[in-house]
Amino acid sequence: MPVRRRRTIALAAAVATSAALGATALAATTASAAEVPLFGYELTWGIKQSYRTYVTGMAEGSFTPADGAVQAAGNGVFTFVEGAGSYDSTAHTVDLAFKGSLKIESKLHGFELALSDVKFDSADAEITADVTRNGATTDDVPLADVTVTRAMTDMATTLTKEAADVFGSASYEGAAGDPLTVVQKTASSPSPSPSASTSASPTPSASPSPSDSASPSASSSPSDSASPAPSASGSDAVTNGDIVDGRLGWGVKESFRTYVVGGVANGKITVSDGATQASGNGPFTFTGATGTYDTDADTLSASFEGAVNFKGHEENGSYGLDLTLADLKATLDGGSGALTADVTSLGEKSEDVVLAELKAKSSDLTATDGVITADGVTATLTEAGAKAFSGYYQAGAELDPADLSVAVTEDAQLPSGDGESGTAGDSTGATGSTTGGVSGALASTGSETPVTALGTAAGVTVAAGAGVVFAVRRRRAAESR
Structure with a gap:
């Protein structure tokens, strides 16, 4: 029987600094949530590099992605695809579920498990997956806590007690996992303009150089x-x-x-x-x-x-x-x-x-x-x-x-x-000018949801042009019913 867990909400350190267009938009309100559908996202996460090395090395095992999931070359990280879910435009959070599965097995060390239905929830600040072992599946197992950032790229992860159990090492509890990236993949990329030159990729900065x-x-x-004459x-x-x-x-x-x-x-x-x-x-x-x-x-x-x-x-x-x-x-x-x-x-x-x-x-x-x-x-x-x-x-x-x-x-x-x-x-x-006071917050639909708005439902402090976002994290108390 799946283990049920009760969680308490705690403020944790996920700091996102915005130097121009204000991650300060992430303010919690009491208004009713407005759910906006999301689609076309990908989640990339490697669990933990040392774990991948152990599976394919000492354990002489393998990783087998399926159902759309892929693994990067050289025993690299995993990508789960076709992420869909919703954006809460009131709480400024995302909840996404991804397609793809990952089979992990080693005959030498006698284990076989599978991960599927991988999910990312920025409100809970966690990664979950359905875990199948010995023919039994446990739904929505929390594998890692996530330090959510406004860009949702290279987010720090911390493996949970449940992850330590799934991956077979007590030392993994509280250990740093691989960074997590969640990005939208557009259906089609705009073709370069014939009259626009293509410069090298810009380096990340708060404002353009x-x-x-x-x-x-x-x-x-x-x-x-000569100056054209009218006809x-x-x-x-x-x-x-x-x-x-x-x-x-x-x-x-x-x-x-x-x-x-x-x-x-x-x-x-x-x-x-x-x-x-x-x-x-x-x-x-x-x-x-x-x-x-x-x-x-x-x-x-x-x-x-x-x-x-x-x-x-x-x-x-x-x-x-x-x-x-x-x-x-x-x-x-x-x-x-x-x-x-x-x-x-x-x-x-x-x-x-x-x-x-x-x-x-x-x-x-x-x-x-x-x-x-x-x-x-x-x-x-x-x-x-x-x-x-x-x-x-x-x-x-x-x-x-x-x-x-x-x-x-x-x-x-x-x-x-x-x-x-x-x-x-x-x-x-x-x-002339248009001033503030118009009701409403971020108006966006579908795939156009601003990346900056995707954070957590905690308060926001504005200080001299930078926003500090306190991510909501859930502390787990594993508790069998």
């Missing part, structure tokens, strides 16, 4: 033609040259805007230098485009004026979140491209960070009445963009779509932008 980004290469459009027909005769003016409509990400001005960050959004924000905490419009275009080659490269600043988690005049995006640039080449910006996070500036891969609905960039328009351009977060947001969202996350319109003739009439006029409380003119 210049090496974190790759600047999209300028299009090869010739720019030596009487809908399509313009001049096919390449300089951009006269233009607008970029982009909201970054709606759930992020909601979070910044919501009851957790209790912050504000401020636009400046010609940028505007639509009413109701809406998207932003950046103006004054310059650059080049070539409608025959279906390429354009446009830079936009305006900046937007996000502030939140204020404590004694200091902000745990202080992020500015400025000097936005958009490139398209055959329907694909990149969106870059100068990123300033907590006073540290990085130029030309590639925030998103762009994918237009059509590769065609025909000018009509002197205007090239590309609406609803899909924007997908890049690795460099994820670094710019301090891991708040994972690379591959879908950002708000972008709307591009650029004038290629002096008398062309651009469509009005959403941010052209604002109402009280929103951006009006060049330097």
